[in-house]
Amino acid sequence: xxxxxxxxGFVALAALNGAVIFTIMDVKGASWMQRRPGPLHVGLRGxxxxxxxxxxxxxxxxIIPTDVDRPVFKWxxxxxxxxxxxxxxxxxxxxxxxxVDLELGVFFALAISSLSxxxxxxxGWSSANKYSLMGxxxxxxxxxxxxxxxxxxVVGVVIQAETxxxxxxxxxxxxxxxxxxxxxxxxxxxxFMIAATAEMMRVPFDMPIGESELTMGFMTEYSGIRFxxxxxxxxxxxxxxxxxxxxxxxxxxxLPFIPTEWVNIYGPISLITKTLILGFILVAVRxxxxxxxxxxxxxxxxxxxxxxxxxxxLITAVLKVVL
Amino acid sequence: xxxxxxxxxxxxxxxxxxxxxxxTTTNVIHAAVSLVFTLALTATLFLLLSAEFVALVLIxxxxxxxxxxxxxxxxxxxxxxxxxxxLDNDKNKKAGAILAFAIFLLFSFILISGFSGEITIDQAxxxxxxxxxxxxxxxxxFEIVSFVLLAALIGGITLARKDDxxxxxxxx
Numbered sequence: 408x409x410x411x412x413x414x415x416g417f418v419a420l421a422a423l424n425g426a427v428i429f430t431i432m433d434v435k436g437a438s439w440m441q442r443r444p445g446p447l448h449v450g451l452r453g454x455x456x457x458x459x460x461x462x463x464x465x466x467x468x469x470i471i472p473t474d475v476d477r478p479v480f481k482w483x484x485x486x487x488x489x490x491x492x493x494x495x496x497x498x499x500x501x502x503x504x505x506x507v508d509l510e511l512g513v514f515f516a517l518a519i520s521s522l523s524x525x526x527x528x529x530x531g532w533s534s535a536n537k538y539s540l541m542g543x544x545x546x547x548x549x550x551x552x553x554x555x556x557x558x559x560x561v562v563g564v565v566i567q568a569e570t571x572x573x574x575x576x577x578x579x580x581x582x583x584x585x586x587x588x589x590x591x592x593x594x595x596x597x598x599f600m601i602a603a604t605a606e607m608m609r610v611p612f613d614m615p616i617g618e619s620e621l622t623m624g625f626m627t628e629y630s631g632i633r634f635x636x637x638x639x640x641x642x643x644x645x646x647x648x649x650x651x652x653x654x655x656x657x658x659x660x661x662l663p664f665i666p667t668e669w670v671n672i673y674g675p676i677s678l679i680t681k682t683l684i685l686g687f688i689l690v691a692v693r694x695x696x697x698x699x700x701x702x703x704x705x706x707x708x709x710x711x712x713x714x715x716x717x718x719x720x721l722i723t724a725v726l727k728v729v730l
Numbered sequence: 731x732x733x734x735x736x737x738x739x740x741x742x743x744x745x746x747x748x749x750x751x752x753x754t755t756t757n758v759i760h761a762a763v764s765l766v767f768t769l770a771l772t773a774t775l776f777l778l779l780s781a782e783f784v785a786l787v788l789i790x791x792x793x794x795x796x797x798x799x800x801x802x803x804x805x806x807x808x809x810x811x812x813x814x815x816x817l818d819n820d821k822n823k824k825a826g827a828i829l830a831f832a833i834f835l836l837f838s839f840i841l842i843s844g845f846s847g848e849i850t851i852d853q854a855x856x857x858x859x860x861x862x863x864x865x866x867x868x869x870x871x872f873e874i875v876s877f878v879l880l881a882a883l884i885g886g887i888t889l890a891r892k893d894d895x896x897x898x899x900x901x902x
Contacts, residue, residue: 479763511782511857518786521794525766528801532759540805547802554794571857 461635469631472535479533484629484636486526491643493519498650499574501660501674512573513565516651517558520606523644524550527608527615530637531625542624545701546608546615552708553605553612559716560598563723564655567591573651577659581667586658591726594719596656598712603648604689605708607641611696614704645689646682653681738778745771762800769793783857 449456471480497512499505509515524547531543564587565571568579580586588596605612616624623629626637653659659681660674699707748771751764769792776785864872 476757476759479759509782511786514783514786514790518790518794521790521798524794524798525763525801528798528805529759529763532801532805544802544805547798547805551795551798551802 464635464638465632467631469633470628472628474535475628476533476535479529480628481633483526483530483533484633484640486529487523487640488636488643490519490522490526491640491647494644494647495650497573498647498654498678499577499660499674500678501670502574502578504660504671504674505574508572508574511571513561513571513576513655516573517561520557520644520648521550521554523606523640524554527625530629534625534628536628538621538623538627539625542615542617542621542627545617545621546625548701549605549608549612549615549704549708552705553602553712556598556708556712556716557602557606559713559720560595560602561655563592563595563716563719566720566723566727573654573659576655577661580658581661584663586656586661588656591723592656592719594715595723596652598716598719599652599656600685600688602708602712603652604692605704607645607648607689609641609645609689610693611699612704613698614701617698645686649682649685649689650678652685653678657681657685734778738775741771741774741778745775758804759801762797762804765800766793766797769797783860 471477494516496506497509497515499508527546527550528543531539531541531546534540564576567587568576570576570579576587583590608615615621616626618624621627626634629637660670660678662673662677665673745768748764748767752761752768755761755764769788773785773788776782776788
């Protein structure tokens with residue numbers, strides 16, 4: 408009896424250890440054989456890598472499958488890119504270095520950023536592919552759910568700043584002396600960043616793309632230049648939303664201890680540095696967290712972020728009246 | 731003719747063509763996409779009239795939420811690619827035309843009698859002023875609207891959520 412147990416135990420342990428050794432061999436072997444020097448070493452320390460990427464996509468064939476709804480399919484990437492580009496129009500690099508300082512700047516930003524949902528949905532539907540359709544559906548559910556906390560988080564800032572102009576909000580932060588993220592709107596800042604990550608559909612909110620289960624979600628049937636537009640738009644909206652977040656919560660172009668006459672020189676540098684720091688946090692989050700499941704994702708938005716942002720508005724409004 | 735008028739009439743023409751496409755197309759998603767353009771052009775018209783706030787509300791609420799819900803609804807129920815003959819509702823064409831003409835007459839009457847036939851823009855609308863008016867002079871209608879929305883919300887939930895006992899196999 409005992410020798411049977413010992414044999415079974417030996418086999419089990421040997422198999423397990425063998426599996427571990429083979430895993431190590433696989434990973435080590437892959438990284439040795441398939442050393443991926445592209446973004447790290449090749450060409451100016453990897454900085455011309457994006458150029459190669461763009462050239463690769465541009466020279467690829469732009470395949471349009473037979474069964475797709477051609478006009479809808481072809482124009483879907485346009486909504487996404489238009490939304491991301493026009494968002495940048497209201498972000499101020501300094502009080503004067505801004506495309507247009509709208510009185511309703513914040514409102515404009517939120518309205519325009521909601522446009523990209525149409526592109527994602529029509530792309531998912533018109534592809535005539537079930538993976539795309541599922542991706543589009545998940546994207547719609549996610550974007551509807553996270554647009555609310557995004558908007559509600561900004562309402563807190565608007566109440567505190569008493570203006571919707573982005574330049575006005577930065578000026579108010581200069582007046583306060585502390586950026587809004589550290590003077591009352593820290594909750595709003597966190598909610599904004601989480602909701603913005605979900606709006607960009609980046610990990611951990613990449614259920615709509617989920618390449619291991621949905622191939623590429625709503626982008627599955629896209630190739631060549633149109634895929635490139637979707638791909639670039641994701642990074643574009645990441646950049647622009649980070650810029651908006653640093654303007655709303657981190658003081659935008661303002662830097663303390665420097666005479667404000669030089670704001671046209673240090674303003675852009677300051678804003679872009681803040682944007683890059685926020686962007687780096689998003690990159691770190693992307694490569695450290697697993698993907699949310701669909702129900703966890705919806706629960707987070709509806710049961711936690713929206714009540715939290717409503718509470719934030721309530722507290723901000725009460726403090727605004729009391730103080 | 732001023733450039734402002736040329737742009738306005740051009741936008742109006744585009745608006746009419748996209749609006750026509752919404753009701754004539756037999757493809758339900760094409761109708762939704764045309765509606766996006768119709769609403770975007772309407773927002774442009776409001777911008778030309780210096781009504782920034784209304785234009786942005788149109789984009790945020792109607793394009794960003796209502797159309798998205800339309801598309802979402804179409805996609806989770808039936809998502810037929812290509813033409814859908816059921817969309818051509820010939821029976822109600824006459825009634826629809828009469829109703830549309832009546833609404834057109836009503837709106838023209840209100841606009842012409844209200845603004846005495848000409849539109850003058852003295853200054854861009856101030857959002858601050860709008861907020862003050864909404865919470866002082868029009869506070870009652872404003873609250874009534876929110877009440878109606880709440881009622882619609884509760885109605886929607888009660889319609890969508892049935893008790894387990896009420897659901898039988900046929901309905902599923």
